[in-house]
Amino acid sequence: GENVEQHPSTLSVQEGDSAVIKCTYSDSASNYFPWYKQELGKGPQLIIDIRSNVGEKKDQRIAVTLNKTAKHFSLHITETQPEDSAVYFCAAYQAGTALIFGKGTTLSVSS
Amino acid sequence: EPEVTQTPSHQVTQMGQEVILRCVPISNHLYFYWYRQILGQKVEFLVSFYNNEISEKSEIFDDQFSVERPDGSNFTLKIRSTKLEDSAMYFCASSELGGGGTGELFFGEGSRLTVL
Numbered sequence A: 001g002e003n004v005e006q007h008p009s010t011l012s013v014q015e016g017d018s019a020v021i022k023c024t025y026s027d028s029a030s031n032y033f034p035w036y037k038q039e040l041g042k043g044p045q046l047i048i049d050i051r052s053n054v055g056e057k058k059d060q061r062i063a064v065t066l067n068k069t070a071k072h073f074s075l076h077i078t079e080t081q082p083e084d085s086a087v088y089f090c091a092a093y094q095a096g097t098a099l100i101f102g103k104g105t106t107l108s109v110s111s
Numbered sequence B: 001e002p003e004v005t006q007t008p009s010h011q012v013t014q015m016g017q018e019v020i021l022r023c024v025p026i027s028n029h030l031y032f033y034w035y036r037q038i039l040g041q042k043v044e045f046l047v048s049f050y051n052n053e054i055s056e057k058s059e060i061f062d063d064q065f066s067v068e069r070p071d072g073s074n075f076t077l078k079i080r081s082t083k084l085e086d087s088a089m090y091f092c093a094s095s096e097l098g099g100g101g102t103g104e105l106f107f108g109e110g111s112r113l114t115v116l
Helices: none
Strands: A004-007 A010-014 A019-025 A032-038 A045-051 A056-059 A062-067 A072-077 A086-092 A105-110 B005-007 B010-013 B019-024 B031-037 B043-050 B053-057 B065-068 B075-079 B088-095 B111-115
Touching: A004 A086, A010 A019, A019 A086, A019 A105, A032 A062, A045 A056, A045 A062, A072 A086, B005 B088, B010 B019, B019 B031, B019 B088, B019 B111, B043 B065, B043 B075, B075 B088
Parallel strands: A010 A105, B010 B111
Antiparallel strands: A004 A019, A019 A072, A032 A045, A032 A086, A056 A062, A062 A072, A086 A105, B005 B019, B019 B075, B031 B043, B031 B088, B043 B053, B065 B075, B088 B111
């Protein structure tokens, strides 16, 4: 089955800096890669996603890149703000199977 | 905005007791899921449900677990005889389409289960 590895497990940045979180997946049949943000005491919320027919997608300060050949994808947050502080999970998904999550990255943005 | 709702938000139970966690998925969604998250760890897949039957389940989802959709709105997770290691946050999720569509999962806020 699918296995998703995520790095780093914790990331501390200064407000205004960029943050990058990287994930790799094992199953080349996976074709959908969402990123979820989880704030304390809440369920994961989708922030951006990318499909395997696209190499990059951007939504304001966040962007995701996908390298299908290397089977890795990354989340980029620019101009970080304190409210970006949360746990971020990457995930991989393929038709007929379940969404498999990485172990999460705790992002701390200090002002 | 439509949302997935879960009850109870927190349940404390004694080891060996049965627990039922309830979820109301978004009304036009067809795919339903249960995930769990042990404190400080990653979100783990338990089971997916479509067309009134389990479509996939993980190794965690053993004979102690069951799911059902007793009516047109609720989706429940039952743990027959709880163990200490079942203590976790349980998330319900739903999606309009499966992997061939948008695939976006909408999560509820979770039910925290504490087994003593």
